[in-house]
Amino acid sequence: MTAGGARLLETDVRDGPALSDLAREARPEAVFHLAAQIDVRKSIADPAFDASINVGGTALVLEAARAAGSPRVVFVSTGGAIYGEGEGQDLPLDEGAPIAPLSAYGQSKFAAEGYLALYERLHGLSGVSLRLGNVYGPRQDPLGEAGVIAIFCGRLEAGGRPTVYGDGTQTRDYVYVEDLCRGIAAAVVAGGSGVLAHLGSGTETSVLEVARLVADRLGGATIEHRPARVGDVERSTADISTARALFGFAPRVTLEDGLDRTVRWFQESGA
Secondary structure, three states: OEEOOEEOOOOOOOOHHHHHHHHHHHOOOOEEEOOOOOOHHHHHHOHHHHHHHHHHHHHHHHHHHHHHOOOEEEEEEEOHHHHOOOOOOOOOEOOOOOOOOOOHHHHHHHHHHHHHHHHHHHHOOEEEEEEEOEEEOOOOOOOOOOOHHHHHHHHHHOOOOOEEEOOOOOEEOEEEHHHHHHHHHHHHHHOOOOEEEEEOOOOOEEHHHHHHHHHHHOOOOOOEEEOOOOOOOOOOOEOOHHHHHHHOOOOOOOHHHHHHHHHHHHHHHOO
16 A cells, blocks of 8 residues: 555564565665554563564564665664663653663563664664653554553543553653654664664653543543552653754653644544
């Protein structure tokens, strides 16, 4: 399928021959690797499955890029899940913060970053790892296990209530998808080898506050609380100064504006 000059082909990131064939055919100037298993709960229940996609799949993407002669790979990693618990640390966390994942998902993403560095050492393949905050915006799946803002919107639009696990004081760094795309594009053209940087808002916001803001925009609703889940981080937010210094990353969309746009899309699309 083609649209706007782009071609969509669907395959499994664990299918090495298929990835290699695509890379040889396209000869891309840069490879953007965003494919992942993103469900934290799934990663804890089945860590081998998680690793097969997030680690094994990344190795296959890198090998396909190397074999095709692509000069640069941009790998989309994760922020809070890699560092683990931010409580008791100086927030926002910078890229040098201790690595202590609380889930197999965070561990697999960290391992994948290591493969990016390995391919640079062995083959000279230039790479950049971008550790993201909690991305949100239009078109995000409201039925998935990730993307709490989309999940809140979906439940409220269906007449339900937003569900918060724990007391809701746990915090995240929410970054609007448009800002994220600008950051990814800037990272690939900025150059630099072995780059590691955060893409987020740099602002700490509680899950409960986000639930209230979304509910207010969709007519209001009582928030449902359930027990906290294993693997959930209590506090997380990222220092984005490295991305700002290296490639001029600066979020433009405030949380309030981003929520307005996201809610409007849900209302108009009927998602």
